[in-house]
Amino acid sequence: MLKRLAFAIALGTVALSAMDATAQQRAICYNCPPEWADWGSQLKAIQSKLGIQVPPDNKNSGQAIAALIAEKNNPVADVTYLGGIAADPAKDAGVLTPYKPQNWEKIPTDLKDPDGNWFTIHSGTLGLFVNKAALGNKPVPQSWADLLKPEYKGLVGYLDPTSAAVGQLGVMAINLALGGTYDNLDPAIKFFKELAKNQPIVPKQTSYARVISGEIPILLDYDFNAYRGQYKDKAPVQFVIPKEGTLVFPYVMGLVNKGPNPANGKKVLDFVLSDDSQAMWGNAFLRPVFADKLSTEAKAKFLPDAEYARAKPVDLKKLAAAQANIVARYKNEVN
Secondary structure, rough: OOHHHHHHHHHHHHHHHHHHHOOOOOOOOOOOOOOOHHHHHHHHHHHHHHHOOOOOOOOOOOHHHHHHHHHHOOOOOEEEEEEEEHHHHHHHOOOOEEEEEEEEEHHHHHEEEEOOEEEEEEEEEEEEEEHHHHHHOOOOOOOOHHHHOOOOOOEEEEOOOOOOOOOOHHHHHHHHHOOOOOOOOOOHHHHHHHOOOOOEEEOOOHHHHHHOOOOOOEEEEEHHHHHHHHHHHOOOOOEOOOOEEEEEEEEEEEEEEOOOOOOHHHHHHHHHHHHHHHHHHHHOOOOOOHHHHOOOOOOOOOOHHHHOEEEEEEEEEHHHHHHHHHHHHHHHHHH
């Protein structure tokens, strides 16, 4: 009897251990908000395909890096997702550790850290996210210069360049389109000083819902948000690539240095470069880093390639180097 009892207890202990192991199959990702870039679908796919739970996290890139630095001696996160401008600053802060996931060799050289600290998973193109109904009878603007016209007074929005990566990208996209360089920001500063006379709306947080509702009729934002509004939410919106040109911005991921679940973190990073995941990003209107994973059906919803010819890849290192100057000049001369 005692032997049977001991055996039953042993079996129960093994079962509990197995349950604990299952319960512990999780990975913490900083800046994986379910409403952004269809991370919601990705997190569900990771759970169903890998058996790894990744709780949603609504930090932005800056908040993610700040948290990673604050927790450096006792990390909470296993992986992080960041706007490309934050990639090298995160590496330089020592919060990332090298890992070259499956399909690493297929990633273009300029879209990954050579040592594996970060790599691109998809990208977006900056332009004008326009609610046509909210414009009334006014024409849809076709250029950066159009935004300065008096008819668009109070109708143009852009995220605050002093805090938002997309706001800083907007400054640089306009600057380069108007003849500036990564070192010379004069054209952009002149543009934003002129735009200030048109009473722009300058939120600090992602403002997708405000465009869909018509509260912000024109927003400097990414193509994937505009296409989501057009095709998923059936809103009266469209995306415009300005005539003067714009920039393509990559989004990256990396393994957190000394994260609590490195094995699971690596599996998540392998997954986001898998065929399944890359196709899902494309279906959410992001350009997968592996272009051949953008389905014909998804691509048909993008503007034609001839329009995208005006969108040039951003130089991440030069943009990161210009970041402090963008913030300082905007604060001192525009704000």
